[in-house]
Amino acid sequence: MAPWLSAAWSQIELALAGATRVQSWCFVYPSGLPINQLTDRFVARLVCLAPQGADSCGTCASCQMNHESTHPDVTFIGPEGAAGMIKVGPIRDAVKLAYMTPSLGAARVFRVVGADAMNEESSNALLKVIEEPPQGSFFVLETSSPGRLLPTLVSRLRMISVKPPESEELAQYAHSISVDPMRLRRAELLLGEPLAPEQNAERFALAEQVLTAMQAVRGGQDPEVAAKAFVKQDAETVLITLSRVIEACIRGPHDPLAAEILRLDGPRPPDAMLFQLHDRVQEVRRQAVQRIHVNVPMALGMLFSGWAFIWSKVLR
Ligand SMILES: [Zn+2]
Known part of the structure; x- marks a missing residue:
């Protein structure tokens, strides 16, 4: 388990050892640093038929099924659809299940990832069952926006709040899982998710491609051509990367390490232009999130052209 999760695990251990059985939990994690290791360990403990203190035995039938992600008593609920919402349907299904006896005996666990994506209706449906949870049913919510x-x-x-790791702690962890600490730093700069190289390699690779394209456009490549490469890719990742690279540009001299890592050192476009372009990226992101009709190819073409334009103002 990553070292910065251990304090939170101690709190969980303490609660498990207590006299009252806590059935409804919420794990709060630092943005960009998912805590699967912590939740997995906890869920395993809950469903285990022969727990060893605060940990699962790892060998019973229940542990084995959980390990293979085929446990009939573990239900995952998370954001769905283009709006990324947790609607009331899956919550109602979960509530019905919660009143049924677990199939394997130890517990039923409902894991709600991205719990802040619940709308009012789903929150209220969940609240009703959490107010008086049926015996043997546990609710484990996860969010970075409590x-x-x-x-x-x-x-x-x-x-249960997980504190963000110190950069030293993160670097040591990177070393322990054989990831180059510089990749974590790059992932943090590009996506705000230092663990993306380990936990979401595809997303990280896309962010790196966006940076490469931005550099090519800055060097004179046709922005429309550069934008076309991303039309079928995950727009949110592309937009986050665009936005974060522009932010690093704005910080420029105040964050020389970022500028060096992203190869953005040297003369920069005027701040006012960077801010304007940043606003435009954020506007497209906002529209995409709110499902206002966005023509992605056109929006990306416009943003890359904007990026080309502001660099054309820099004397080289
Ligand atoms: Zn077990």
């Missing part, structure tokens, strides 16, 4: 959860829901949950 402020977006319904306050009445939060008041019923045992909140």
Whole structure:
């Protein structure tokens, strides 16, 4: 388990050893640093038929099924569809299941990832069952934005917060899992997700491609051609990368390491132009998130052209 998760695990151990059985939990993680290792370990402990203290035995039938992600008593709920919402349907299904006896005996676990994506209706449906959870049913929510959860829901949950790792801690961890610490730094700069190279390699590769294209456009490549390469890719990742590279440009002299890593050192476009382009990227992102009709090829073409334009103002 990553070292910065251990303090949170200690809190969980303490709660498990306590007299009252806590059935509704919310794990709060630092943005960009998913905590699968922590939640996996906890869920394994809950469903295990012969737990060893705060940990699962790892060998019982229940542990084996859980390990193979085929456990009939573990239900995953997460954001769905283009809007990325958790609608009331899956929550209602979960509530029905929660009143049924677990198939394997130890517990039923409902894992709600990205819990802040629940709308009011789903939050209220979940709240009802959490107010008086059926015996043997556990709810484990995960979010990096606890402020977006319904306050009445939060008041019923045992909140466990994971503190963000120190950069030294992150670098050591990178070393321990044989990932180049520089890749973590790049992932943080490009996506705000330092663990992307390990946990979401595809997303990280796309972000690197966007940076390469931005550099090519800056060097004179046709921006429309550069934009076309991303039309069928995940627009959110492309837009986040565009936005974060521009932010690094704006920080420029104040963040020389970032400028060096992203090869953005040297003369820069005027701040006002960078801010304007940044606003345009954010506007497209906002429209995409709110599902306002966005013509992605056109929007990307426009943004890459904007990037080409502001660099054409820099004396080389
Ligand atoms: Zn077990």
